[in-house]
Amino acid sequence: MSTTKRVSITDVAHRAQVSITTVSRVINKVPTVNKEIAGRVEEAISFLRFKPNATAQRLARGNTASSAIGFVIPGFPGIFHSFYAIELMRGIGHGCETQRLDLVFHITDGRNPLRSSFAGGLIFADIIENRSQVEDAIAEGIPCLVLNHVVKDLDVGYIAVDNFKGGAAVAEYLISLGHKRIATATGNLQTQAGLDRFEGFQKMLLKKQINFEPEYFYKGDYSRRSARLAAERFFALDNPPTAIFAASDDMALEIISVAMESGIKVPEDISVIGFDDNPAGLFGPVALTTIKQPLFSMGEEAVKVLQEFMQGKQTTPVRKVLEPELIMRESCAPPSS
Numbered sequence: 001m002s003t004t005k006r007v008s009i010t011d012v013a014h015r016a017q018v019s020i021t022t023v024s025r026v027i028n029k030v031p032t033v034n035k036e037i038a039g040r041v042e043e044a045i046s047f048l049r050f051k052p053n054a055t056a057q058r059l060a061r062g063n064t065a066s067s068a069i070g071f072v073i074p075g076f077p078g079i080f081h082s083f084y085a086i087e088l089m090r091g092i093g094h095g096c097e098t099q100r101l102d103l104v105f106h107i108t109d110g111r112n113p114l115r116s117s118f119a120g121g122l123i124f125a126d127i128i129e130n131r132s133q134v135e136d137a138i139a140e141g142i143p144c145l146v147l148n149h150v151v152k153d154l155d156v157g158y159i160a161v162d163n164f165k166g167g168a169a170v171a172e173y174l175i176s177l178g179h180k181r182i183a184t185a186t187g188n189l190q191t192q193a194g195l196d197r198f199e200g201f202q203k204m205l206l207k208k209q210i211n212f213e214p215e216y217f218y219k220g221d222y223s224r225r226s227a228r229l230a231a232e233r234f235f236a237l238d239n240p241p242t243a244i245f246a247a248s249d250d251m252a253l254e255i256i257s258v259a260m261e262s263g264i265k266v267p268e269d270i271s272v273i274g275f276d277d278n279p280a281g282l283f284g285p286v287a288l289t290t291i292k293q294p295l296f297s298m299g300e301e302a303v304k305v306l307q308e309f310m311q312g313k314q315t316t317p318v319r320k321v322l323e324p325e326l327i328m329r330e331s332c333a334p335p336s337s
Contacts, residue, residue: 007048008132009139015044020135021155028141068102069306070119074128075107076188078223083250083278084295088125088147091299098300099307108133121306123147123299128191143309145302149192150321157309157317159302161293163193166324167200169291170245170273173326175208178334179243179271183216185230185255187247194222197247197275216241220251227251231258242335243271249278249290256286256331267333277327287329294322 013020018037025033026041033041044050071092079085089105096103104118110130114122114137121143124134137144138156146158174182184201187194205212215237220226227246234241235258246252252274256266264270266286274281274290281288308314 007050009050009135010132011048012041012044012050012139015048016040020138020153024139024141024155027139067100068104068119069096069303070104070106070114070122071125072106072108072114072122072130072133073125074130075109076128076222078250079107081250082222083276083280084222084248085125087295088299091296091301092123092303093299094296095300095303099303101303101307121145121310123302123306124149126191126193127151128188143306145306145309145318147298147302150319155317157305157319159298159305159318159320159322161193161298161322161324163196163324164200166275166291166293167197167202167245168204169200169324169326170197170275171201171204171208171210173289173328174243174245174271174273174332175205175210177243177271177332180210181216181239181241181335182210182212182243182245183218183230183234183241184245185218185220185227185247185251187220187222187251189219194247201245220247222248222251224250224254227254228258231255235259235262235264241270242337243273243332246272246274249274249276249281249288252288252290252331253278253280253284256284256288260285267331268336271332271335273332277325281329286331289329289332290327292325292327298322 009020009023013023018041022037023041026038073085093103108130114133122137124146126148127134127146134144134154134156138154144156146156148160149158150160151158186198189195202212218230218233220230234244244255246255252272255272259266259270266272274288277290277292281290305318
């Protein structure tokens with residue numbers, strides 16, 4: 001067996017032909033598991049040389065108290081300038097302060113196992129190439145919660161925003177203003193949020209019988225740099241769009257900057273809409289129309305929910321999908337042509 005691939009709980013479950021939850025119960029020695037099934041799981045663990053974290057198992061059984069929560073977020077360009085990341089950190093930090101908990105911050109690339117003994121519970125911001133870390137935490141019995149990512153196939157709670165509905169709301173609004181040439185600069189399509197926003201946007205265009213031309217698509221990554229490149233490409237087209245949907249407010253603000261540098265007026269010549277409701281959108285040359293997602297309150301609530309798991313007050317995963325809200329300001333108007 002190759003040593004280059006790290007064995008995860010999913011590998012164990014696949015070999016034993018059981019669910020991830022069952023593997024977790026066997027690892028944590030839950031007595032109600034059928035003996036024959038437990039034997040299959042133990043054989044798979046032995047064969048694959050899967051090694052759960054012993055310290056985390058002790059935490060899960062309540063033998064060691066912990067007053068700390070771990071916040072795990074995938075690293076991405078400009079993370080410390082990202083409204084999304086900063087708002088989640090602020091919300092989680094405020095929640096920890098209110099609940100008198102310590103906070104340990106971990107930026108991950110998803111390749112290395114977490115030293116999960118440092119905390120009594122873990123909050124994961126999205127799941128980008130670090131699914132095995134979530135799986136391992138579940139297997140070790142560590143209370144977990146995922147933010148900004150709907151997880152249907154793991155025994156874990158989540159608090160997320162309906163990004164698909166948010167993307168659809170953008171398209172519907174722009175179409176209602178009379179736009180037909182609508183472009184988008186997406187976020188990272190490897191993220192569930194980025195993909196859902198784009199798919200919601202695209203399907204609403206289809207529903208309203210608006211063609212989505214390939215030249216009106218730019219695959220971005222939430223960064224201002226990708227937004228600038230997208231804007232430069234869109235504005236250079238022979239038949240440029242009359243409206244642009246940017247997957248984040250940071251991207252939308254950069255697109256507005258490029259427009260103004262090019263002598264293009266917002267919203268007279270081009271409408272621009274973002275996603276997040278970053279307060280910075282209020283103080284630029286044009287107040288930004290956007291989709292609001294309650295990032296601060298998501299982080300704050302995550303701490304409360306996770307602490308209830310850590311204290312044994314909550315035993316079943318909490319799963320919430322929050323509604324996005326269209327915030328109409330000055331950066332969108334009917335097309336001039």
